[in-house]
Amino acid sequence: MDLHPQWHRVLIKRESSNLYHDVERMLERGYQTWPTLASGREAIGKLLRKTFSERDSHVITQANPMRLQSLRADTRATTIAARPCFLCPEHFPPEELGILWEHLALLPNPFPALPEHLTIASTRHEPQLIADRWNLYLRLARELGPSMAVTFNGAGAGASAPDHFHFQACRADALPLLSEAQHLKPCFATITSWGRRVLTFRDDNLSALEHRLSFAHRLLPTPPHPFTEPLLNVVIHFDGQEFRALLIPRAKHRPECFHATDERRVIISPAVLEMAGVVITPDQDNFNKVNERLIRDVYGEVSLEEEPFTRVVHSLEKASA
Numbered sequence: 001m002d003l004h005p006q007w008h009r010v011l012i013k014r015e016s017s018n019l020y021h022d023v024e025r026m027l028e029r030g031y032q033t034w035p036t037l038a039s040g041r042e043a044i045g046k047l048l049r050k051t052f053s054e055r056d057s058h059v060i061t062q063a064n065p066m067r068l069q070s071l072r073a074d075t076r077a078t079t080i081a082a083r084p085c086f087l088c089p090e091h092f093p094p095e096e097l098g099i100l101w102e103h104l105a106l107l108p109n110p111f112p113a114l115p116e117h118l119t120i121a122s123t124r125h126e127p128q129l130i131a132d133r134w135n136l137y138l139r140l141a142r143e144l145g146p147s148m149a150v151t152f153n154g155a156g157a158g159a160s161a162p163d164h165f166h167f168q169a170c171r172a173d174a175l176p177l178l179s180e181a182q183h184l185k186p187c188f189a190t191i192t193s194w195g196r197r198v199l200t201f202r203d204d205n206l207s208a209l210e211h212r213l214s215f216a217h218r219l220l221p222t223p224p225h226p227f228t229e230p231l232l233n234v235v236i237h238f239d240g241q242e243f244r245a246l247l248i249p250r251a252k253h254r255p256e257c258f259h260a261t262d263e264r265r266v267i268i269s270p271a272v273l274e275m276a277g278v279v280i281t282p283d284q285d286n287f288n289k290v291n292e293r294l295i296r297d298v299y300g301e302v303s304l305e306e307e308p309f310t311r312v313v314h315s316l317e318k319a320s321a
């Protein structure tokens with residue numbers, strides 16, 4: 001494989017055949033050698049947090065100043081084209097380190113929202129498109145194993161580098177939506193808690209699931225230019241036996257409250273973690289404005305509208321019958 005020479009500076013040697021163990025070792029090493037990473041881990045444990053519950057469904061909000069830049073990121077094509085790509089190794093900090101798996105580099109996120117937060121970037125600068133990568137995605141989730149969930153933000157749905165392909169990963173037990181999906185029926189179901197509209201798939205067969213995810217993806221409406229794929233967030237988890245895949249189709253990236261210029265303004269920029277039940281705000285002021293009603297309003301506003309969602313659900317039910 002042709003790797004940009006700068007990757008050789010970053011990539012460390014695999015020590016075992018267990019990807020998760022190697023990730024843990026990489027993180028341990030990073031905490032020793034990369035001060036930003038070490039302070040990020042420490043800060044994560046001390047964030048202001050509160051939990052909202054509705055029956056068995058939970059949403060956690062946090063005040064996390066480390067995420068400010070990401071929450072306010074300008075992802076318009078012109079801005080993206082003009083900035084140095086932060087997922088290309090020429091622009092990494094000197095302390096950067098990573099593990100190579102196939103053509104992806106597993107990198108620690110120095111500005112974490114959750115424990116063991118990783119960015120998993122392509123070693124090539126190529127667009128954030130998922131259509132041909134369902135097989136890769138499922139194999140990566142299986143390889144990382146039950147401790148981790150692998151997430152994806154589509155362009156226009158929270159990806160801060162829509163020009164450089166990447167997944168993310170975090171501890172699976174940190175995502176409330178994933179525990180909600182534990183007891184759903186096999187094959188296909190939906191989750192509509194807090195006004196979200198989520199498609200969920202459960203299967204022990206990788207190729208069967210790949211086929212169904214790809215089919216579901218093709219059913220979703222494609223938004224207008226400049227996007228070429230449906231606006232989408234995804235969570236995939238392999239529990240050792242079965243996969244669970246959560247597809248969260250979106251109507252738009254940011255809610256009205258993000259753009260408001262008066263006291264209604266709340267900096268919430270929903271990407272996959274928010275949709276999976278971890279609502280990130282940058283500071284205490286914004287954190288204080290989050291309540292059950294706001295969560296419900298934001299989820300309802302940015303999720304794919306009810307009518308196209310129902311159409312997709314009917315097609316998927318027909319296909320699974």
Ligand SMILES: [Zn+2]
Pocket residue numbers: 085086087088124125126163164
């Ligand atoms: Zn890049």
